[in-house]
Amino acid sequence: MRVLGIDPGLQITGFACVDAQASREPTLIEAGVIRLKSGASVSSRLRELEHDLVGIFDRLSPTHACVERLFAHYKHPTTAITMGHARGVTLLVIERSGATFSELAPTEVKKSLTGNGHASKRQMQESVQAQLGLAEAPSPPDVADAIAIALCAVRRAAPAAAPLH
DSSP states (O other), X not given: OEEEEEEOOSSEEEEEEEEOOTTSOOEEEEEEEEEOOTTSOHHHHHHHXXXXXXXXXXXXXXXEEEXXXXXXXXXXXXXXXXXXXXXXXXXXHHHHHTXXXXXXXXXXXXXXXXXXXXXXXXXXXXXXXXXXXXXXXXXXXXXXXXXXXXXHHXXXXXXXXXXXX
């Protein structure tokens, strides 16, 4: 099973691909970020995000993709709306790829990796570093978040994974 974890955003989208075999620990294949032009229009950034994600799916050929479930904080309601745009494009690319899909709550991902559902960005980076034996903590935090999403999806082993529709 090859799992792609995605932390969508309109400025930075983190992604991480892990290979999971039943006989061994997950192996990190690739991780990084898609940086979108901050001065560009939302529609232009969404088009760029779609193009880059299609390239990632073509290159890495994941069988499963996992995205963090959308949440809204009452102090910042427009953030959820903005994130929804990037998440929608991400879901469309996943659907077109034929990969199975799951989503996880941010607190579930954090708890799975650190034991604390409200872990800080730094705690997540250090936990990912320790669990994968990386020489340094993944940076920026969006990369660590995407790796954590992929690892958590592997741990949940996607029996609930189903086609997006």
